[in-house]
Amino acid sequence: MKFIKCKDYDEMSIRAAEVLEAVVKEKPDCVLGLATGSTPVGMYSRLIEDCKAGKIDFSKCTSVNLDEYVGLGEKDDQSYRYFMNTNLFDHINIDKAKTFVPNGLESNADKACSDYEAILEKTGPQDIQVLGLGENGHIAFNEPETYFPKLTHRVDLTESTIEANARFFENQDKVPRHAYSMGIGSIFRAKKILLLASGAKKAKALKEALNGPIDPKLPASILQLHPDVVVVCDEAAMQ
Numbered sequence: 336m337k338f339i340k341c342k343d344y345d346e347m348s349i350r351a352a353e354v355l356e357a358v359v360k361e362k363p364d365c366v367l368g369l370a371t372g373s374t375p376v377g378m379y380s381r382l383i384e385d386c387k388a389g390k391i392d393f394s395k396c397t398s399v400n401l402d403e404y405v406g407l408g409e410k411d412d413q414s415y416r417y418f419m420n421t422n423l424f425d426h427i428n429i430d431k432a433k434t435f436v437p438n439g440l441e442s443n444a445d446k447a448c449s450d451y452e453a454i455l456e457k458t459g460p461q462d463i464q465v466l467g468l469g470e471n472g473h474i475a476f477n478e479p480e481t482y483f484p485k486l487t488h489r490v491d492l493t494e495s496t497i498e499a500n501a502r503f504f505e506n507q508d509k510v511p512r513h514a515y516s517m518g519i520g521s522i523f524r525a526k527k528i529l530l531l532a533s534g535a536k537k538a539k540a541l542k543e544a545l546n547g548p549i550d551p552k553l554p555a556s557i558l559q560l561h562p563d564v565v566v567v568c569d570e571a572a573m574q
């Protein structure tokens with residue numbers, strides 16, 4: 336596990352973009368595993384800037400996202416597909432037909448999950464998988480549990496995640512209660528993992544995940560077993 340400790344959020348975003356861009360430069364047709372949430376937004380801005388400046392080319396890349404809310408589709412401005420389009424895909428030269436997010440509008444959970452696993456199988460392993468960290472230690476929407484879910488599955492979001500995500504919605508009641516999420520096995524196919532953490536709210540989960548026992552009650556702790564993890568975090572998250 337490699338640590339890149341940064342002064343603040345802006346530096347974290349720049350350093351994280353460097354790690355991701357290095358993968359794209361080495362393998363222009365790579366598979367990017369992407370995440371939503373507040374943490375990677377600064378990194379995505381940097382990728383947009385660099386792409387517009389001609390420093391990086393995403394035209395041959397494929398992307399797969401970690402998760403999507405059940406019931407929300409592309410046109411819904413709270414969906415993760417909408418988030419990815421507006422925060423990244425609309426502004427870089429990636430072929431949108433090669434960007435994948437679980438289908439939140441598929442109400443048959445088994446079908447939604449097996450369809451997404453089939454897509455992951457077809458794209459092949461992520462060359463790099465970006466992860467944010469939940470305050471409760473979740474990665475993607477793998478919430479604290481008694482086991483590590485293996486493949487894409489339907490998740491009941493915990494109250495703490497619903498509360499944390501309520502900031503993006505009109506009110507807490509509007510936050511969807513379920514999501515489709517890659518499992519730990521789907522994430523672990525990635526050749527490299529880029530874990531981002533910013534702010535004091537993440538400090539406890541980050542410390543326990545990286546130093547404590549491997550325990551599904553703190554899903555990110557499983558990352559200790561992955562052979563190539565780069566943690567890019569700011570000082571506040573490292574306390």
Ligand code: F6R
Nearest residue numbers: 370371372373374467468469475
């Ligand atoms: C997002 C995701 C989540 C977030 C996590 C942190 O696709 O899978 O695990 O990475 O909830 O969210 P932020 O970055 O908003 O603190």
